[in-house]
Amino acid sequence: MTVRSPKSRVDRSHGRKERLLGDETHFWRKLLENPRLTGAVAPSGPFLARAMARAMGIPRDGLVIELGPGTGPVTKALIEHGVARENLVLVEYDPSFCRLLAQRFAPARVIQGDAYDLTKTLQEFAGAQIVAIVSSLPLLNQPPPLRAKLIDDAFALMGPLGVFVQFTYGLDSPAPRKACINKYSGYCSPPIWRNLPPARVWTYRVDPKGRITTPILSKLRDGADKLRDEADKFGKSIVEKRDEAERMILAQRNKMRAILNRNAKSALDGSKRRRLDARRDRPWDLFP
DSSP states (O other): OOOOOHHHHHHHHHHHHHHHHHHHHHHHHHHHHOGGGOOOSSOOOHHHHHHHHHHTOSOOSSEEEEEOOTTSHHHHHHHHHTOOGGGEEEEESOHHHHHHHHHHHTTSEEEESOTTOHHHHTGGGTTSOEEEEEEOOOGGGSOHHHHHHHHHHHHHHHOTTOEEEEEESSSSOSSOHHHHTTTEEEEEOOOBTTSSSOBEEEEEEEOTTOOBOOOHHHHHHHHHHHHHHHHHHHHHHHHHHHHHHHHHHHHHHHHHHHHHHHHHHHHHHHHHHHHHHHHHHOTTSOOO
16 A cells, blocks of 8 residues: 655645646636637636536447537546546647647547537548537637537537537527527536536437426526516606607697787787777877
8 A cells, every 4th residue: 555645645736736727827828819719717617527527428338529628627527427538539729728638638539620610620530429529619609500500510420319518607508599499409407606607507419399498597587688678668658658748738838828829919909909999989088
């Protein structure tokens, strides 16, 4: 039995901290260089990484494709979950991340390419048995048509028994709901609060009766939006009615003023006529 000294344990702990700080520094630099291509503000935490690994289910014979592995926290969780390194294919766009992944996770295959064009990037694996695709891509940064194409390409490679796993910081489904109708079902995990920031894991499978679950926070948000719209409509209706009432009052006021002016003029003209008539009949009277 090998007994390690307290100093060796401190050294190993210090080494892990240095590596973690190095990963975060590398991640931050890439985020600042191109924020649209980086899915997070830091490498995925261990709780989120393990949740993504569990979401793919019990490892089966076949390849597991990871999209956007970055510095490899989810890759590590997949290996700990039971996925053999030989069955891992890591698709990463950034060349420096690719070199880092090749060093850490050999003999896993690392492919430098565009994860949003899976048909071309993974053409050498066409016909291979792919059991899962696990994605850390920033899907919500992309337009719906590109997200819909990604999930269609993923299941075209995997077939009907595959599973697509995606994490997100958002409230709604990363795969567009309209693109999943009668094609895929999606399940959303509870929030992983111990990740920073908190995230959710979505799991998609082929399903002709495709149904996407709606997280409670998303339902609350949609309800709040509906109430706000109703309040806006109600407020707009009140304003319109108030403006209409003011216009009617102003019109009535102008009408009454015109009638009063006309009556006053008629009364004045009648008074003048009566005085003129009286002076004509009695010219000896003096009028002031």
